[in-house]
Amino acid sequence: MIDKESDLHQLYQDVIMDHQKEPRNFGTLSDATLEREGYNPVCGDRVFLQVKLEKGDQEARVGEIRFRGEGCSICMASASMMTEEVEGHPVSQVSQQIESFRQAMQGNGEITKDPESDLAALSGVRRFPVRIKCALLPWVTLKEMVEMNGEAKR
Numbered sequence: 558m559i560d561k562e563s564d565l566h567q568l569y570q571d572v573i574m575d576h577q578k579e580p581r582n583f584g585t586l587s588d589a590t591l592e593r594e595g596y597n598p599v600c601g602d603r604v605f606l607q608v609k610l611e612k613g614d615q616e617a618r619v620g621e622i623r624f625r626g627e628g629c630s631i632c633m634a635s636a637s638m639m640t641e642e643v644e645g646h647p648v649s650q651v652s653q654q655i656e657s658f659r660q661a662m663q664g665n666g667e668i669t670k671d672p673e674s675d676l677a678a679l680s681g682v683r684r685f686p687v688r689i690k691c692a693l694l695p696w697v698t699l700k701e702m703v704e705m706n707g708e709a710k711r
């Protein structure tokens with residue numbers, strides 16, 4: 558049992574390292590619709606997000622998404638994973654994804670129901686309250702960004 562747990566821990570470490578070394582959707586969009594910077598003073602993490610909104614059937618969708626920034630491995634890996642999770646989804650769905658991730662990081666519910674998702678690797682972060690802010694920074698920044706846009710359009 559103990560071996561299994563440490564195997565899982567190692568797997569999670571490897572997934573986080575992989576995202577840190579080769580972040581997905583890292584870079585800049587020249588034609589972004591929305592952009593926002595987030596800062597976590599506790600750890601010094603900084604994340605800059607850009608999104609290109611696309612017209613969907615009933616509401617806008619998150620098209621291309623890019624991030625850049627400087628921060629700890631948890632923050633950068635979380636940003637990288639987040640871009641993979643939300644790309645192509647309608648804005649209201651993205652808001653829900655962010656909210657359920659936030660709740661899960663704070664101990665309410667599962668981080669992901671998708672066994673294929675790399676997000677599960679962030680489960681261990683929940684045991685380190687200080688690092689939860691690191692993992693949440695990209696998500697909170699994205700939420701503020703898409704919700705501010707929603708209000709501006711009303």
Ligand code: ZN
Binds near residue numbers: 602628631632
């Ligand atoms: Zn951090």
